[in-house]
Amino acid sequence: MTDKVTTATVPTVCRLCIAHCGVLATVENDAGRRKVTRVTGDPDNPVFAGYTCPKGRALPELHNHAGRLLHSLRRGEDGSHSAVGSESAIAEIAQRIQAIVAEHGPRAVACYVGTPNAGQPTAAATGNAFLRAIGSRMFFTSNTIDQPGKQISMALHGKWLGGEPDFERADAWLLVGSNPIISKSAGIPGQNPAQKLKEANARGLQLIVIDPRVSDVARKAAVHLQCLPGEDHAILAGLINIIVSEDLYDHEFVSDNVTGFRELAAAVSDFTPAYVAQRAGIDEADLLRAARIFAGARVRHANSGTGPSFSMYCNLKEYLLHCLNTVCGAYARAGERVTRPNAMLPAYTPRAQAFPPFKAWGFGEKLRVRGLTDTAAGMPTAALADEILLPGEGQVKALICIGGNPMAAWPDQRKTQRAMEALDLLVTLDVEMSSTARLADYVIACKQTLETPGMSQSGEAIKYFGSGIGFSCAYAQYSPAVADVPHGSDLVEEWDFFYQLAGHLDLDLVFATAFGFSRYQEAPYVVMPLSRTEKPTMEDFYEAICENSRIPLDQVKRYPHGHVFDAEVFVEPREEGNDDRLDCGNADMLAQLAEVRLQDFRALQDTPDYPYRYIPRRHNNFMNSSGRSIAKLNGGKPWNPVWIHPDDMRAIGVSDGDMVDIATHHDSIAAMVEADTTLRPGVVAIAHAFGGLVGEEDDYLQVGANTGRLVRTDEDYDPVTGMPRMGNIPVAITPR
Ligand SMILES: Nc1nc2c(c(=O)[nH]1)N[C@H]1C(S)=C(S)[C@@H](COP(=O)(O)OP(=O)(O)OC[C@H]3O[C@@H](n4cnc5c(=O)[nH]c(N)nc54)[C@H](O)[C@@H]3O)O[C@H]1N2
Ligand SMILES: Nc1nc2c(c(=O)[nH]1)N[C@H]1C(S)=C(S)[C@@H](COP(=O)(O)OP(=O)(O)OC[C@H]3O[C@@H](n4cnc5c(=O)[nH]c(N)nc54)[C@H](O)[C@@H]3O)O[C@H]1N2
Ligand code: SF4
Ligand SMILES: [Mo]
Numbered sequence: 001m002t003d004k005v006t007t008a009t010v011p012t013v014c015r016l017c018i019a020h021c022g023v024l025a026t027v028e029n030d031a032g033r034r035k036v037t038r039v040t041g042d043p044d045n046p047v048f049a050g051y052t053c054p055k056g057r058a059l060p061e062l063h064n065h066a067g068r069l070l071h072s073l074r075r076g077e078d079g080s081h082s083a084v085g086s087e088s089a090i091a092e093i094a095q096r097i098q099a100i101v102a103e104h105g106p107r108a109v110a111c112y113v114g115t116p117n118a119g120q121p122t123a124a125a126t127g128n129a130f131l132r133a134i135g136s137r138m139f140f141t142s143n144t145i146d147q148p149g150k151q152i153s154m155a156l157h158g159k160w161l162g163g164e165p166d167f168e169r170a171d172a173w174l175l176v177g178s179n180p181i182i183s184k185s186a187g188i189p190g191q192n193p194a195q196k197l198k199e200a201n202a203r204g205l206q207l208i209v210i211d212p213r214v215s216d217v218a219r220k221a222a223v224h225l226q227c228l229p230g231e232d233h234a235i236l237a238g239l240i241n242i243i244v245s246e247d248l249y250d251h252e253f254v255s256d257n258v259t260g261f262r263e264l265a266a267a268v269s270d271f272t273p274a275y276v277a278q279r280a281g282i283d284e285a286d287l288l289r290a291a292r293i294f295a296g297a298r299v300r301h302a303n304s305g306t307g308p309s310f311s312m313y314c315n316l317k318e319y320l321l322h323c324l325n326t327v328c329g330a331y332a333r334a335g336e337r338v339t340r341p342n343a344m345l346p347a348y349t350p351r352a353q354a355f356p357p358f359k360a361w362g363f364g365e366k367l368r369v370r371g372l373t374d375t376a377a378g379m380p381t382a383a384l385a386d387e388i389l390l391p392g393e394g395q396v397k398a399l400i401c402i403g404g405n406p407m408a409a410w411p412d413q414r415k416t417q418r419a420m421e422a423l424d425l426l427v428t429l430d431v432e433m434s435s436t437a438r439l440a441d442y443v444i445a446c447k448q449t450l451e452t453p454g455m456s457q458s459g460e461a462i463k464y465f466g467s468g469i470g471f472s473c474a475y476a477q478y479s480p481a482v483a484d485v486p487h488g489s490d491l492v493e494e495w496d497f498f499y500q501l502a503g504h505l506d507l508d509l510v511f512a513t514a515f516g517f518s519r520y521q522e523a524p525y526v527v528m529p530l531s532r533t534e535k536p537t538m539e540d541f542y543e544a545i546c547e548n549s550r551i552p553l554d555q556v557k558r559y560p561h562g563h564v565f566d567a568e569v570f571v572e573p574r575e576e577g578n579d580d581r582l583d584c585g586n587a588d589m590l591a592q593l594a595e596v597r598l599q600d601f602r603a604l605q606d607t608p609d610y611p612y613r614y615i616p617r618r619h620n621n622f623m624n625s626s627g628r629s630i631a632k633l634n635g636g637k638p639w640n641p642v643w644i645h646p647d648d649m650r651a652i653g654v655s656d657g658d659m660v661d662i663a664t665h666h667d668s669i670a671a672m673v674e675a676d677t678t679l680r681p682g683v684v685a686i687a688h689a690f691g692g693l694v695g696e697e698d699d700y701l702q703v704g705a706n707t708g709r710l711v712r713t714d715e716d717y718d719p720v721t722g723m724p725r726m727g728n729i730p731v732a733i734t735p736r
Contacts, residue, residue, distance in 0.1 A: 114404020177307015253329030260585020310727030
């Protein structure tokens with residue numbers, strides 16, 4: 001034995017966001033315990049080529065910071081938490097769940113899965129297996145408070161099985177309320193998106209951006225429609241109308257593959273350029289130019305982000321986005337290279353044909369509020385607080401949060417807190433004392449990503465949630481755990497929490513993963529019954545999940561820096577005799593569009609008592625609520641400022657650093673002003689997932705303000721997913 005500390009630099013996968021960058025971790029080995037001290041880009045990674053972002057580079061701090069949970073916690077009678085061994089905690093939770101199920105039935109137990117699970121393929125699926133084993137269908141995820149319109153609209157419109165065209169060959173691209181340079185979300189390949197866009201622009205790509213803010217991508221756009229928030233449906237209908245009426249659409253594609261074209265054309269015909277320009281507050285000439293660039297391009301596609309999703313009519317907006325792509329035939333066609341050929345996902349045959357529409361809602365579990373049901377986007381999370389608060393049969397009494405933070409992220413924070421406090425049992429699986437954890441009966445301390453094996457499969461599977469996301473080649477990377485858990489800690493892998501729970505309750509778990517929510521998926525389910533006698537390891541799960549992978553896991557493991565597997569895949573022609581079609585004439589959607597056209601938009605926009613519009617936007621250094629407490633990431637500013645245009649600051653009578661109240665007609669938050677010339681005047685932005693608990697408003701300089709306070713779940717909401725208005729919220733701003 002030697003006390004010598006050795007250092008090694010090893011490749012691994014950052015799983016903090018869906019980009020799944022291949023990075024290099026410097027690992028200090030102190031007497032057999034490995035600790036990550038540095039993370040940088042990996043120049044030898046063939047896709048990321050040295051790229052990382054500030055969050056990835058802060059992985060050592062995220063793993064080693066003082067606030068990290070090293071032990072599970074139990075809340076005592078007086079409300080304070082104390083350390084408890086994880087095995088005892090899980091045994092006690094099992095007893096309490098058993099009692100709740102015995103008294104109230106299985107529906108009383110719900111799970112909520114948050115965003116970090118997007119990078120951790122075993123957690124949510126095991127939670128789901130547990131719920132199935134007890135007979136509850138109350139499985140919720142953050143997807144229905146994110147972009148559920150993507151899966152709902154896919155169900156209504158169908159999906160082109162040839163996939164999207166290749167961004168790297170495109171001559172035009174349209175981004176609607178998506179800022180992938182920061183978010184690595186939809187539109188530009190997330191592997192160093194700024195560089196990808198720079199190269200594309202140099203190649204002659206004409207980028208069109210629809211955003212009320214000169215976002216990072218808008219800055220690089222050929223046309224930026226700096227619209228009023230919330231008018232994306234009008235703009236998209238207007239673009240389709242121009243393309244149809246100027247006869248710029250793809251006749252052949254439409255006649256071969258589309259149904260409902262005439263109905264669509266009729267429905268958008270009232271969205272004239274003049275009307276749309278006036279309604280959306282944009283220049284008519286710019287709108288025409290955008291339509292002509294898009295329709296005139298050889299290779300092009302349109303993607304969206306959270307911007308349009310949060311400002312109501314999210315299904316309609318996403319549906320119109322599909323229709324825009326479809327009337328232009330903006331897809332990969334027979335003989336063309338497949339953009340997402342799968343590597344760690346199973347092989348499939350991409351075809352130049354439609355996957356026809358399927359049922360989008362009205363099946364599975366019914367909620368007791370607002371007529372909501374399970375949907376193609378999953379269960380309506382915005383209604384879960386009501387399901388907890390509403391007495392009667394089926395009332396939810398126990399909630400298990402798997403890497404999610406309702407108190408930071410759910411709409412209507414006051415209601416959320418009432419719900420968390422009303423539960424008989426709140427359990428949260430987390431890595432730090434989140435605001436939800438502070439209300440929990442049990443906090444299960446989990447491992448961090450670099451302490452478990454990682455792989456890039458989730459970065460591929462995200463493509464099933466919507467278009468414009470995932471790797472655009474057959475890239476794959478696997479990494480073993482590169483760090484050990486801290487000395488003296490007692491940390492649980494999320495799947496193991498459910499495995500142990502099931503053991504106590506004498507239940508058999510069948511782990512099953514469908515790679516998306518919707519019925520559309522190329523890959524079959526992976527099903528793995530879990531043995532009660534031989535406990536699996538994370539590696540066993542990975543092997544099961546990769547059992548049908550196009551590139552076998554063993555082969556991926558041979559390339560620790562990640563690899564682009566050659567063997568390109570090309571779109572096959574349509575199957576003989578197949579006449580499936582994409583539907584551009586869905587009656588529900590076109591009825592909604594007609595309703596929109598009949599609105600008195602001036603009355604909707606002109607709200608003199610609440611003259612500003614609040615919109616959300618992502619912060620480069622934080623991943624939702626994660627990272628806010630890390631000094632390296634918050635730069636000494638752990639709060640979220642309200643960004644306001646200087647003209648509006650003058651009108652309100654405030655300067656940089658002043659505190660203001662931001663009020664809706666039902667609630668208000670206080671935040672510090674930061675000037676932002678990129679905003680459209682009249683529009684203010686605040687990042688979400690900040691703030692402490694209700695009653696801790698004075699802690700703004702420590703934790704920021706919670707924008708969920710400005711959101712109501714029972715006022716303006718989507719009738720299918722229950723997603724409330726989370727953006728384009730009328731607010732009044734007054735100096736404090
Ligand atoms: N007002 C408003 N509300 C919003 C949004 C908005 O823009 N505005 N955005 C919405 C969107 S898009 C989303 S996706 C949701 C996000 O909703 P959530 O996913 O519920 O929120 P997060 O803050 O991402 O919560 C992640 C939690 O997981 C913990 N965590 C981090 N890493 C790990 C890990 O490895 N294991 C475990 N077990 N836990 C981990 C973090 O500490 C944190 O407490 O919020 C939505 N809510
Ligand atoms: N750094 C970082 N990356 C992240 C996250 C993070 O918290 N931090 N979160 C992750 C998650 S959970 C998600 S869902 C994705 C989201 O990824 P994106 O959707 O790309 O999120 P944003 O960067 O907020 O970009 C949304 C854009 O919409 C604009 N916008 C607001 N309202 C409207 C509107 O009504 N119409 C239009 N057209 N635009 C509007 C905003 O100005 C903003 O530029 O990012 C993921 N990546
Ligand atoms: S972009 Fe995402 S995956 Fe890449 S380093 Fe940043 S947080 Fe990690
Ligand atoms: Mo999200």
